[in-house]
Amino acid sequence: MLQRVVGMPSFLFLVISTLAVFSVTQAGVTVDCGKNSVSVRWVDVNSQVDPSLLRLGDCPPTQVSVNSQGSEAVFYAEFLTCNIRRLVTTNEIRFETEITSPTLSKATPFSYPVACAYEREDDWVPPLYGPLLFHTHGQGDLAFGMALMKDDFSGVATTTTFSLGSMIPIAASVAQQNHQPLILLLDECLASTTSELAPDSHVYPLITNKGCLVDSKNANSTFLPRNQWSEIRLSLQAFKFATGEDVYLHCRLVAWDPRDLDGGNKACQYDRTSSRWVLVDDPSQSSLCSCCDTNCQGRKKRGITADSTAVNAVIGPLVII
Template identity: 90%
Template sequence: MLQPIVRMPFFLFFVFSMLAVFSVAQAVTVDCGKNSVSVRWVDVNSQVDPSLLRLGDCPPSQVSVNPQGSEAVFYAEFLTCNIRRLVTTNEIRFETEITSPTLSKSTSFYYPVACVYERKEDWVPPLYGPLLFHTHGQGDLAFGMALMKDDFSDVATTTTFSLGSMIPIAASVAQQNHQPLILLLDECFASTTPELAPDSPVYPLITNKGCLVDSKNANSKFLPRNQLSEIRLSLQAFKFATGEDVYLHCRLVAWEPRDLDSGNKACQYDRTSSRWVLVDDPSQSSLCSCCDTNCQGRKKRGITADSTAVNSVLGPLVII
């Protein structure tokens, strides 16, 4: 087995191993950056179609097949593509795997990938009390998220909710010298842990880049906006982990309001018409047609993900 080649401009410590059920001449190059990872997979005599490979749940960014062999190149920002974050006392670890469809024992493929960074002394877990979570600023943007009273007039005074009742949530982005942006919830999961780990139990609320999947079987819904920089969500209290502490893990994204696409949107399911609807402009609901499959958006030129997205945790709350 060829040893992986690692270039480490920001990388402090790297863990990489391989498990495969067939033996071929393969090489993997991994670049762990400050906020992303690049992986190059090369196989001289492969039994795997490189276009079928996945890094987490993302396909390759580039594929080539020629007489000299096959190649797949992946690029992913951390916490996308099902890249998991695990925080310990001394380190912050991002991990996922390269896999292929399990067609047979001779062609199945599994290759764990992990980037591990030293945890700085002033880094703290994203949890700042039971009522309000306010993320650190990104560039000239400051994101916030809170449990609210029923009328959204103020922050909630309780974190306990009865099963079936509605949980009001508001998220916002304060824009200082930035162009006007619309705030979106890219994904949200409920979990019993303040930090997501590979074995953390999760309940999906928003997935697939802005699809409120919980609206398909419950009364959860987005509420009409008062302003583009705020988004309001009314979640119906769910059975997941009743009686336990529950944390909501959400990814907040600020985006160009006139440039919504299938990867940057707010969609909910209208059970009356049995279709997905774009909350901010129902006439563009075709952007939501991928909510039952796989939504892929495009990157915004000139605006980095660092300056327009953050991950936040709200909780703990208790459902009884």
């Protein structure tokens, strides 16, 4: 299973067990992969780049030096920091990022890949609410989580293979910590055959237009009743898209003030019986969903904005047969 954070990492839930430690040296870059962190040493004799301007992910060096022998930058980062991406596949757990140079420099900008890969045990499954920390500009940290679930939502799914037409249970949550009460919403979800979205990616839309479950219009996909504001459950009907291939679900999670739902922050699904869009959390306000077939726009709320309380997540690979 894969979990991912974009703009944050790739996969949202992370467990590491029996990890090897290794070192790879190439082109003046030494990568030392530890159990929970990575150390990187960048050395260049002739570079015109100021080493203090280099970045590992979005983190600056922990140590720099410039002398007659050249420039050096040393980075140390734990795997849950610096916008390091996590990818969990059938056989391995992999952490990926890059060393990048500034675009405004005398030298040509460059990007050097950095990766640590570990063997994944056969019985490894991600915990439902493993932490993904996201800093919210002085309001503290929010911990988001997302996972495929068992049919009764009693725990994390032990399989990632689904029959066409069966239901795919998904749960997501946000730990509010010291924040005011927040409601968790799914702003967008797309299925793709790749773990990274690109302009030419083959995609199948599930949730679009700021919270409209478009897949409920032609299938039995549905939001489930909430147990609490900070959690959202989704039951997707397994679709024909890319049957037999690896499929990744790319979703954007948004934490919002539950007293201030609007056209841009909502959870809507299509009621085929009444042929109308319905606001899941308060059907009396279903007028907020009237834009689902056109173009939904929202407003920003002072102190809590969609930009400051949102993360991108990737779940997969899963296979539909």
